[in-house]
Amino acid sequence: MMNFLSFVTNGISLGSIYAIIALGYTMVYGIAKMLNFAHGDVIMVGGYISLLTATMAGFPPWLAIIAAMVGCTVLGITIERVAYRPLRNAASPLAVLITAIGVSFLLQNVALLLFGANARAYPAMVNMPNVRMGGLTITGITIITVVTCIIIMVVLTLFIKKSKSGQAMLAVSEDKGAAQLMGINVNKTIALTFAIGSGLAALAGVLLATAYPTLTPYTGAMPGIKAFVAAVFGGIGSIPGALLGGVLLGIIEILATAYISSQLADAIVFGVLIVVLVVKPTGLLGKKIQEKV
Amino acid sequence: MGVILDVKNLGISFGGLRAVNDFDIKIEKGELYGLIGPNGAGKTTAFNLLTGVYKPNKGIVKLEDKDITGKSTIEISKSGVARTFQNIRLFKKLSVLDNVKVGLHNHYPYTTIEGILRLPRFRKMEREMTARAMELLKVFDLVGEASYPAAKLPYGKQRKLEIARAMATRPKLLLLDEPAAGMNPNETLELMDTIKFIRDEFDLTILLIEHDMKLVAGICERLTVLNFGEVLAQGETATVLNEPQVIKAYLGD
Amino acid sequence: MLKKINLQVRNNMITYGIVILAFILVQILQSTGNLSRLLQGLLVPLTVYVILAVSLNFTVGILGELSLGHAGFMCVGAFGSAFFTAMVKHGDMPAGLRFALAIAIGALIAGVFGLLIGIPVLRLRGDYLAIVTLAFGEIIMNVIGAMFVGRDSSGLHFSLRDAHSLNMGADGEMIINGPLGIIDTPRDANFMVGVILVLITIFIVTNMMNSRDGRAIMSIRDNRIAAESIGINITKYKLLAFAISAALAGVAGVLYAHNLTTLTAAPRNFGFNMSIMVLVFVVLGGIGNIRGSIIAAVVLTLLPELLRGLADFRMLIYAIVLIVMMLLNWAPKAIEWRERYGLKTFLAKRKAKEAKE
Numbered sequence: 001m002m003n004f005l006s007f008v009t010n011g012i013s014l015g016s017i018y019a020i021i022a023l024g025y026t027m028v029y030g031i032a033k034m035l036n037f038a039h040g041d042v043i044m045v046g047g048y049i050s051l052l053t054a055t056m057a058g059f060p061p062w063l064a065i066i067a068a069m070v071g072c073t074v075l076g077i078t079i080e081r082v083a084y085r086p087l088r089n090a091a092s093p094l095a096v097l098i099t100a101i102g103v104s105f106l107l108q109n110v111a112l113l114l115f116g117a118n119a120r121a122y123p124a125m126v127n128m129p130n131v132r133m134g135g136l137t138i139t140g141i142t143i144i145t146v147v148t149c150i151i152i153m154v155v156l157t158l159f160i161k162k163s164k165s166g167q168a169m170l171a172v173s174e175d176k177g178a179a180q181l182m183g184i185n186v187n188k189t190i191a192l193t194f195a196i197g198s199g200l201a202a203l204a205g206v207l208l209a210t211a212y213p214t215l216t217p218y219t220g221a222m223p224g225i226k227a228f229v230a231a232v233f234g235g236i237g238s239i240p241g242a243l244l245g246g247v248l249l250g251i252i253e254i255l256a257t258a259y260i261s262s263q264l265a266d267a268i269v270f271g272v273l274i275v276v277l278v279v280k281p282t283g284l285l286g287k288k289i290q291e292k293v
Numbered sequence: 294m295g296v297i298l299d300v301k302n303l304g305i306s307f308g309g310l311r312a313v314n315d316f317d318i319k320i321e322k323g324e325l326y327g328l329i330g331p332n333g334a335g336k337t338t339a340f341n342l343l344t345g346v347y348k349p350n351k352g353i354v355k356l357e358d359k360d361i362t363g364k365s366t367i368e369i370s371k372s373g374v375a376r377t378f379q380n381i382r383l384f385k386k387l388s389v390l391d392n393v394k395v396g397l398h399n400h401y402p403y404t405t406i407e408g409i410l411r412l413p414r415f416r417k418m419e420r421e422m423t424a425r426a427m428e429l430l431k432v433f434d435l436v437g438e439a440s441y442p443a444a445k446l447p448y449g450k451q452r453k454l455e456i457a458r459a460m461a462t463r464p465k466l467l468l469l470d471e472p473a474a475g476m477n478p479n480e481t482l483e484l485m486d487t488i489k490f491i492r493d494e495f496d497l498t499i500l501l502i503e504h505d506m507k508l509v510a511g512i513c514e515r516l517t518v519l520n521f522g523e524v525l526a527q528g529e530t531a532t533v534l535n536e537p538q539v540i541k542a543y544l545g546d
Numbered sequence: 547m548l549k550k551i552n553l554q555v556r557n558n559m560i561t562y563g564i565v566i567l568a569f570i571l572v573q574i575l576q577s578t579g580n581l582s583r584l585l586q587g588l589l590v591p592l593t594v595y596v597i598l599a600v601s602l603n604f605t606v607g608i609l610g611e612l613s614l615g616h617a618g619f620m621c622v623g624a625f626g627s628a629f630f631t632a633m634v635k636h637g638d639m640p641a642g643l644r645f646a647l648a649i650a651i652g653a654l655i656a657g658v659f660g661l662l663i664g665i666p667v668l669r670l671r672g673d674y675l676a677i678v679t680l681a682f683g684e685i686i687m688n689v690i691g692a693m694f695v696g697r698d699s700s701g702l703h704f705s706l707r708d709a710h711s712l713n714m715g716a717d718g719e720m721i722i723n724g725p726l727g728i729i730d731t732p733r734d735a736n737f738m739v740g741v742i743l744v745l746i747t748i749f750i751v752t753n754m755m756n757s758r759d760g761r762a763i764m765s766i767r768d769n770r771i772a773a774e775s776i777g778i779n780i781t782k783y784k785l786l787a788f789a790i791s792a793a794l795a796g797v798a799g800v801l802y803a804h805n806l807t808t809l810t811a812a813p814r815n816f817g818f819n820m821s822i823m824v825l826v827f828v829v830l831g832g833i834g835n836i837r838g839s840i841i842a843a844v845v846l847t848l849l850p851e852l853l854r855g856l857a858d859f860r861m862l863i864y865a866i867v868l869i870v871m872m873l874l875n876w877a878p879k880a881i882e883w884r885e886r887y888g889l890k891t892f893l894a895k896r897k898a899k900e901a902k903e
Binding site: 344346366367370371375376378382383384385386387391392394395396398399401403405408409410411415418419422458459461462 | 757765768777
Binding site: 029034035083086087089090091092093094095096097098099101102103104105106108109110112113225228229232261263264266267270271273274277278281 | 862
């Protein structure tokens with residue numbers, strides 16, 4: 001029983017990271033209507049920026065984290081401007097998806113050339129003592145991850161509900177053309193979405209690298225894809241959906257690794273995606289869209 | 294002549310909004326029938342109900358006494374109903390000829406293996422398909438453009454190609470959704486002749502949605518007027534167009 | 547009209563001709579001793595990549611759906627056929643027949659997988675379809691990598707745990723050894739067979755494109771709703787296209803498996819990266835352009851190997867090719883620019899001018 005509880009705690013911790021990454025996917029998908037395949041690799045870039053600024057430039061952890069967030073925000077906006085925006089009105093929706101895959105590969109391979117394929121040890125950016133509850137030990141990083149995730153969710157929800165930019169995002173996600181007619185700057189709104197998503201990705205990168213304590217050019221790829229699974233699971237476009245999907249997926253993955261097979265854990269996570277999409281393509285909290293004839 | 298299409302009480306709602314309600318229409322074989330009404334009256338929705346794109350919440354659709362209510366688009370197409378679309382839907386990257394040949398698809402059933410291995414039945418049927426498609430293209434004056442990609446055709450010809458493609462399925466009933474939209478007056482006149490010609494030549498019944506009153510008055514024998522999803526008036530074209538409630542619906546209050 | 551049909555036939559003949567010429571050229575180089583060992587080792591993989599590129603182009607360019615799990619079908623074909631070969635290799639079946647059967651089995655199993663996976667997948671559209679094919683590809687690779695199959699006098703034993711839990715007798719022989727895969731597969735594949743399979747692949751794909759099935763499939767790609775309205779059975783043709791594409795990827799897998807003595811279901815062989823590499827070939831060669839896929843697969847495989855300094859940058863080059871090609875070919879602004887100033891327009895203008903004068 002104790003084992004099971006500690007697995008669930010680990011699952012929630014991993015799931016919270018997925019949820020933060022999933023937010024980036026879900027916002028971009030909801031607003032720009034594209035799957036930003038390179039989102040996972042932005043996480044990796046965030047990891048390297050914080051690692052290098054902390055170890056080589058001697059930044060204190062908080063400054064290293066901010067540096068990573070600023071770096072990733074700039075990266076996200078640049079990617080959107082250079083690679084995605086020119087394709088926004090392309091004849092085939094596959095065009096921008098294939099380009100995003102290209103960007104993902106580009107980031108991975110640039111990192112590979114710069115930093116090599118070997119895993120680098122990642123220093124503890126945040127220190128927090130472990131907490132013991134009965135027989136259960138909850139690590140400091142778990143608590144920080146979960147709390148960070150909840151704070152982000154709340155702030156983001158408030159931002160979208162209360163701020164003018166947030167309302168603009170909602171309008172663009174409903175109908176780009178109409179939003180434009182209402183005087184909303186669609187390009188700026190989409191750029192802002194990428195900026196927020198990428199900034200969050202940097203944070204996720206720090207948390208992910210701290211939890212594993214290593215970093216490679218491929219660190220972001222798999223968690224990125226799984227976070228997309230989480231976003232779809234919860235219902236793409238929905239912020240609470242990203243949280244729910246992320247946490248559930250994290251728990252499923254840890255339990256599958258523990259009780260079934262570590263070899264098959266990824267297969268099970270992907271199996272969940274397939275079942276969800278076949279049974280309820282809109283995800284747990286998503287809404288249905290009807291095609292116009 | 295006999296009734297070809299008999300629709301009773303057809304209705305559908307989207308999220309509480311009744312898009313079409315109690316839609317009745319009875320069309321005789323060989324008729325050229327018009328469906329008119331202001332924007333948003335539910336005309337295209339009615340077409341989508343008749344062709345199985347939407348499933349009706351209530352009502353019955355009978356094609357020559359055969360109940361086709363709620364059948365799939367494919368089944369309805371096979372039972373002899375073809376249509377065109379308000380916002381043209383061509384196979385843009387295929388050639389004009391191939392667009393029509395896709396329409397002939399279900400009438401030339403050679404197998405995949407015969408196709409890959411280029412067996413005699415493939416050769417024979419492909420020859421026949423090409424000949425048949427060219428005949429149809431001739432009717433719509435598209436022979437010169439047969440090898441063009443459909444997307445490269447000018448707008449008016451795209452509309453004609455869509456009709457040619459629908460004709461290739463050998464329909465008994467042809468539904469045309471605003472066939473003259475975007476055409477200049479000369480093209481419209483020419484189109485009116487073509488529509489009459491195919492009706493006579495191919496033993497067709499035609500139901501058309503149209504905004505161009507000149508076209509409607511010029512070729513439709515009878516009309517149904519829709520307003521807010523319900524039938525406002527029905528009958529002989531000249532009579533219907535003079536009814537006060539129809540004039541009011543068109544001109545507003 | 548006749549002219550148009552002839553044009554298609556001629557177009558296909560050029561494609562066959564290029565492949566046959568390349569084959570003859572390689573034979574000449576080989577017999578005169580001008581083919582480096584490195585290149586000799588690349589010959590069969592080249593045919594594998596060409597078949598993969600053509601088969602993926604069938605899904606992406608002709609059916610119009612993005613599959614990111616093509617390596618999964620290749621994996622199924624590879625393991626299915628290598629399993630068969632491992633079962634019969636100690637018997638007295640002649641090598642030629644054995645390999646022919648292996649090809650048929652690889653194609654069939656991959657085709658059946660394509661069909662089974664296609665049923666749920668093809669209900670989805672666009673991005674979702676792409677991500678689910680990715681998921682299936684990873685699942686296939688992971689499950690095969692966790693599979694243990696052995697044989698002893700009492701028959702076949704199967705497990706997903708480890709070799710030990712197979713409980714085989716003393717005479718037991720491992721056939722699939724989990725992450726270690728299948729070993730000692732006879733190297734039945736060679737360049738000649740590879741080229742023949744490439745030709746057969748081109749034959750199947752181009753002939754299908756120019757038949758009623760191909761037109762139906764392309765009509766779904768161009769406008770699903772219109773295709774349905776004229777009575778095209780969407781599900782049937784999508785599944786047919788997907789299954790054929792998968793079967794051809796399976797054939798590539800058979801060639802791949804029978805060109806190596808050790809076959810493992812590792813990500814570097816059958817993972818997502820492999821699927822993307824093939825996608826790069828398709829995109830560079832032109833989506834929907836079969837000959838382009840062939841040329842792109844050959845060029846992008848040979849270039850990094852031939853220019854030694856480039857080998858480290860291989861994947862980086864692929865990434866840049868992917869992004870640049872997509873932007874040039876699909877961005878509305880780029881298309882507009884090309885239509886105004888592009889070579890074709892330039893030539894057409896010059897022709898018109900000449901005709902005038």
